[in-house]
Amino acid sequence: MEDMHRLGESCSMTERRAEEASREVLQRLKCLYMRDKIGEVYTGTVSSVTGFGLFVELDDIYIEGLVHVTSLPADYYHFDAVGHRLRGERTGRTYRLANRLKVKVVRVDAEDRKIDFELEE
Numbered sequence: 230m231e232d233m234h235r236l237g238e239s240c241s242m243t244e245r246r247a248e249e250a251s252r253e254v255l256q257r258l259k260c261l262y263m264r265d266k267i268g269e270v271y272t273g274t275v276s277s278v279t280g281f282g283l284f285v286e287l288d289d290i291y292i293e294g295l296v297h298v299t300s301l302p303a304d305y306y307h308f309d310a311v312g313h314r315l316r317g318e319r320t321g322r323t324y325r326l327a328n329r330l331k332v333k334v335v336r337v338d339a340e341d342r343k344i345d346f347e348l349e350e
Contacts, residue, residue, distance in 0.1 A: 260339035275328045280308040294344030
């Protein structure tokens with residue numbers, strides 16, 4: 230029984246490592262696909278809101294990137310974790326989960342597996 234328990238834990242750990250490797254490879258392939266798309270504009274949906282920015286998933290190609298809070302229109306943005314939104318202190322402009330946005334691809338780093346967007350006004 231002890232061997233079965235040890236083998237079960239080993240299988241679970243191996244499965245988790247394989248799953249993580251698959252995610253990393255997929256994200257790297259997405260970056261490689263997007264690296265020649267810098268400057269192009271896409272429509273997408275805010276898939277996550279954090280204190281440092283908005284993650285936007287592009288329509289039809291299901292690639293996600295970050296609109297960093299420093300690239301949002303000039304304002305100081307307050308993060309509301311419960312409401313899943315960023316709200317501009319001065320302008321009152323609000324960005325929230327599920328908002329539709331036009332974004333431009335500004336940076337792709339395949340090594341770090343990151344894609345950066347800016348809002349396209």
